[in-house]
Amino acid sequence: MNTRFSIRHAAVLGLLALLGLAFWTLLAGYTPDAELNRTAAYYAENTARETGAQNIVTAIIVTYRGLDTLGEVTVLFLTAAIVALVLGQSKAPRGGTGSGFLPSGELLTTGTRMLLPIILLFGAYVALNGHLTPGGGFQGGAILASGMLLMLLADPARRFGHRLIARVESVSGLAYVAIGVLGVALAGGFLDNRILPLGEFGAILSAGAIPLIYALVGLKVGAEFSSMLESLEETEDS
Amino acid sequence: MHLVAMAAGFALILMGLFAALTHRNILRMIVGFTLANTGVHVVLVSVGYMPGRAAPILDDAVPVAEAAARIIDPVPQALVLTAIVIGLGITALMLAYAYRLFRARGSLDIADYTELKW
Numbered sequence: 250m251n252t253r254f255s256i257r258h259a260a261v262l263g264l265l266a267l268l269g270l271a272f273w274t275l276l277a278g279y280t281p282d283a284e285l286n287r288t289a290a291y292y293a294e295n296t297a298r299e300t301g302a303q304n305i306v307t308a309i310i311v312t313y314r315g316l317d318t319l320g321e322v323t324v325l326f327l328t329a330a331i332v333a334l335v336l337g338q339s340k341a342p343r344g345g346t347g348s349g350f351l352p353s354g355e356l357l358t359t360g361t362r363m364l365l366p367i368i369l370l371f372g373a374y375v376a377l378n379g380h381l382t383p384g385g386g387f388q389g390g391a392i393l394a395s396g397m398l399l400m401l402l403a404d405p406a407r408r409f410g411h412r413l414i415a416r417v418e419s420v421s422g423l424a425y426v427a428i429g430v431l432g433v434a435l436a437g438g439f440l441d442n443r444i445l446p447l448g449e450f451g452a453i454l455s456a457g458a459i460p461l462i463y464a465l466v467g468l469k470v471g472a473e474f475s476s477m478l479e480s481l482e483e484t485e486d487s
Numbered sequence: 488m489h490l491v492a493m494a495a496g497f498a499l500i501l502m503g504l505f506a507a508l509t510h511r512n513i514l515r516m517i518v519g520f521t522l523a524n525t526g527v528h529v530v531l532v533s534v535g536y537m538p539g540r541a542a543p544i545l546d547d548a549v550p551v552a553e554a555a556a557r558i559i560d561p562v563p564q565a566l567v568l569t570a571i572v573i574g575l576g577i578t579a580l581m582l583a584y585a586y587r588l589f590r591a592r593g594s595l596d597i598a599d600y601t602e603l604k605w
Binding site: 257258264265268269272275285286290296303306309310317321324327328331332335336338381383450470481 | 489500501504538542544545546554560561562569571573575579583584586
């Protein structure tokens with residue numbers, strides 16, 4: 250038995266050593282570019298004029314490669330749906346969970362009550378300022394969901410409204426696609442952000458539809474993460 | 488500096504793969520995959536780094552006119568943002584399947600699952 254384990258370890262180490270050698274040659278021969286490649290240079294030169302966004306990464310994600318982001322949101326939706334499907338089969342009967350828990354304690358309960366509004370506010374701030382500062386809808390949505398996680402930790406027996414979460418998710422998803430289609434009708438193409446005026450460069454209400462799209466993405470991602478947390482929470486053993 | 492980040496990323500990938508391949512507990516394997524995932528993100532971001540340049544945000548520090556000469560490559564950062572989100576989805580899926588396996592067999596040891604072994 251013992252020898253088999255050591256053979257396994259040796260085989261794994263041998264394979265990883267080969268991979269490490271490949272990594273080492275990559276690392277040793279790597280020199281950073283002296284100037285931006287053509288794609289990046291295009292984004293650097295034209296982002297401000299074409300999208301009005303200060304944050305170039307946001308402009309790429311929401312406008313230039315907006316279709317890919319729609320796909321990414323779809324993947325996330327599929328993940329949440331599959332997690333709900335897989336865990337739904339071992340779902341506890343209504344009111345059947347949480348009773349086996351020790352109370353979560355005064356510190357956590359009071360702390361949650363104090364911190365939750367601030368966390369939600371911060372999530373909304375991060376999502377809405379995506380075109381100006383580092384951040385955006387995905388990060389903001391994750392922060393919103395972390396507030397939900399804190400709430401679940403403080404009160405494990407609590408249940409969110411399933412229908413509310415499902416509705417927030419589907420309405421924001423549909424609105425995202427509708428904005429994309431409006432871009433075809435009113436501006437240059439699918440998910441073009443110039444359906445709204447670009448506004449003053451650097452202002453919060455600028456960059457056309459980007460703040461709107463990122464607010465919707467934030468809501469959708471927050472709802473999806475919350476529904477995943479909820480599925481994990483509502484299993485029989487929790 | 489970017490070489491340190493890149494080496495750390497490669498080291499994280501190797502550590503994560505080692506953990507995923509040698510541990511018998513499914514949860515530990517998931518942690519290993521997550522480590523390797525993080526390593527890939529670090530390597531990708533460090534590929535986009537260029538010494539002496541600023542983040543790709545056009546504020547007072549980076550005037551629009553000089554942007555192409557002053558910022559680092561924004562494309563790997565956009566890629567990594569996508570990769571982080573998808574990685575989170577994969578982790579959630581792995582955990583959900585691990586839970587189902589545990590419910591079905593009462594064990595998280597990979598050696599107890601012999602159906603696909605040959």
